[in-house]
Amino acid sequence: MSGSLWLKDPGREDGRPAARGALPAVPRPRRTAAVAAAPAAPGADPMDELADRLGGFVASAVHPDEIAAVLESDGMTDEYIRLTYGRRDSFALAEDLYRRVPRSFPEPEGAPDPWKVSLTACLLRGVVFALPGLAYVLGAPLLDGPKDRLGLPAGTLTLLAGALIGWVWDQTLSHRAYSRLGLGDRAAAGRTLLAGAPAGALLGTAAALSVPGGPPFSYVFAAGQSLYVGAATVLLVLGRERLLLAALAPMAAGAVLALFADLPVPVRTALLAVSLAAACALAVRELPVAGAVRAAAARGRGRAGRRPGAGPVRWRVLRGAEEERTPRGPRLGDSVPYGVFGLGTGLLVLYAALGEVLAGGPAEAVAAPSAVALTLSMGPAEWLLHRFRSGSLAGLRAARSPRGFRRRMLTTLARCLAGYLLVLTALGATGTLLWPGAPGLTGVRTATLLLLGTVMWTGLLLQSFGAVRPAAVVCAAAAVAQSLALLTGAGQPRTVQLVVAGAAAAALAALVCLLLGRATAHR
Numbered sequence: 275m276s277g278s279l280w281l282k283d284p285g286r287e288d289g290r291p292a293a294r295g296a297l298p299a300v301p302r303p304r305r306t307a308a309v310a311a312a313p314a315a316p317g318a319d320p321m322d323e324l325a326d327r328l329g330g331f332v333a334s335a336v337h338p339d340e341i342a343a344v345l346e347s348d349g350m351t352d353e354y355i356r357l358t359y360g361r362r363d364s365f366a367l368a369e370d371l372y373r374r375v376p377r378s379f380p381e382p383e384g385a386p387d388p389w390k391v392s393l394t395a396c397l398l399r400g401v402v403f404a405l406p407g408l409a410y411v412l413g414a415p416l417l418d419g420p421k422d423r424l425g426l427p428a429g430t431l432t433l434l435a436g437a438l439i440g441w442v443w444d445q446t447l448s449h450r451a452y453s454r455l456g457l458g459d460r461a462a463a464g465r466t467l468l469a470g471a472p473a474g475a476l477l478g479t480a481a482a483l484s485v486p487g488g489p490p491f492s493y494v495f496a497a498g499q500s501l502y503v504g505a506a507t508v509l510l511v512l513g514r515e516r517l518l519l520a521a522l523a524p525m526a527a528g529a530v531l532a533l534f535a536d537l538p539v540p541v542r543t544a545l546l547a548v549s550l551a552a553a554c555a556l557a558v559r560e561l562p563v564a565g566a567v568r569a570a571a572a573r574g575r576g577r578a579g580r581r582p583g584a585g586p587v588r589w590r591v592l593r594g595a596e597e598e599r600t601p602r603g604p605r606l607g608d609s610v611p612y613g614v615f616g617l618g619t620g621l622l623v624l625y626a627a628l629g630e631v632l633a634g635g636p637a638e639a640v641a642a643p644s645a646v647a648l649t650l651s652m653g654p655a656e657w658l659l660h661r662f663r664s665g666s667l668a669g670l671r672a673a674r675s676p677r678g679f680r681r682r683m684l685t686t687l688a689r690c691l692a693g694y695l696l697v698l699t700a701l702g703a704t705g706t707l708l709w710p711g712a713p714g715l716t717g718v719r720t721a722t723l724l725l726l727g728t729v730m731w732t733g734l735l736l737q738s739f740g741a742v743r744p745a746a747v748v749c750a751a752a753a754v755a756q757s758l759a760l761l762t763g764a765g766q767p768r769t770v771q772l773v774v775a776g777a778a779a780a781a782l783a784a785l786v787c788l789l790l791g792r793a794t795a796h797r
Contacts, residue, residue, distance in 0.1 A: 333378035341368035389664035400653020408529035429492025436482035443474035445616030471504035505557035525549035618749030643705030725775035732782040752778035
């Protein structure tokens with residue numbers, strides 16, 4: 275996956291999260307005219323008349339003191355209250371009104387739902403996350419070489435080394451860029467991406483080159499993979515999913531065609547290169563800093579000259595933008611947990627597909643449909659995460675007690691998680707049927723897939739609430755446990771996957787119930 279799932283208000287250009295400061299306030303209508311009442315009609319109870327006139331406000335008050343404050347501010351003295359209503363003071367009158375009028379907390383008129391997003395847009399992101407996998411289909415003949423001791427093509431470990439670095443760096447960089455966008459500083463987000471994306475590509479390429487024994491083209495492919503991850507991160511953070519989809523179209527079309535025809539190697543290479551070049555070019559074009567530099571350079575060329583000692587236009591523009599920026603961005607330590615989370619979840623998905631093969635099983639045991647299903651499901655997962663945030667906001671408005679809110683939150687959580695697991699099951703079953711030679715989706719495999727889906731969804735939910743550290747710890751611990759089992763040969767691979775995924779899912783579910791059961795966590 276390229277780009278972390280950073281939930282934000284889709285209606286705002288700056289990407290600032292809507293969860294903070296967006297909770298609608300319960301209206302508190304205040305009377306502007308004096309409350310002093312005219313003499314009551316014969317036989318009428320003055321208390322009934324007062325309760326009728328102040329009924330809307332009294333019904334929405336959460337404490338009698340609110341009513342007493344309004345009575346006093348509108349000129350009712352204790353003497354007037356004793357003579358007219360037979361109560362000793364404003365507090366006694368407020369308590370009587372509070373008991374007489376039933377509680378009613380009306381919804382604010384036209385209160386918007388800041389977490390409402392388009393399902394189509396979320397599904398598009400899921401497709402964009404999974405579509406780069408077709409590059410391996412198109413490049414398979416180019417990566418063909420001697421098998422290693424695990425029965426995998428020799429270039430597999432080369433590609434995995436680069437991908438692991440990409441998962442870590444991509445999540446860290448995405449958090450830092452999204453945080454800048456959340457502060458309303460799009461130029462700073464552009465500078466972060468401009469510096470971070472090439473650095474991540476270099477690190478991924480270096481990691482791939484450090485793995486010996488791969489065929490020559492595997493190193494070229496790994497370098498292209500790292501470049502693509504950097505470009506895709508830029509486009510996804512800036513909300514340019516459709517542009518990324520257009521860039522991937524030549525490669526995807528070629529991969530589908532390669533399933534039915536034997537494409538020549540030059541054609542395969544050209545299609546991969548075209549998509550990669552398009553993604554990189556679009557990423558550079560969309561960077562806000564790049565646009566600012568080009569505009570400043572154009573203005574600079576039109577001037578007669580520059581002040582003696584003035585630096586290049588490019589760096590003066592960047593320094594000026596930096597000086598104008600008032601809010602500070604996230605510390606590096608705040609972004610590291612996102613990288614750890616990306617590494618942990620990436621390894622768990624990798625083991626879901628290659629766990630048995632890496633443990634010495636036959637190459638036919640590669641469960642690629644499970645990895646594809648988990649990646650494709652990130653689109654529906656994002657939409658359901660927004661639905662949970664929307665449901666928790668509605669629960670804050672409707673609940674009358676902490677227990678009632680917790681019950682509503684758990685109901686919403688169960689409904690959204692169940693919907694996601696149903697989608698994941700359908701994707702896994704469909705992929706297993708369509709993938710040639712894929713192992714059957716047995717009961718153990720299905721349970722493992724669903725538990726991994728629970729880990730992914732609850733971890734992303736905690737991440738969206740800012741509780742990424744516990745989610746990162748759990749996912750990293752699960753990845754370490756499975757890695758140790760693989761290295762030591764402890765246990766049967768399927769059993770180890772099931773136990774590790776189950777433990778991680780239980781731990782994250784407990785954290786969700788513990789941390790998100792408090793109303794203050796949703797404000």
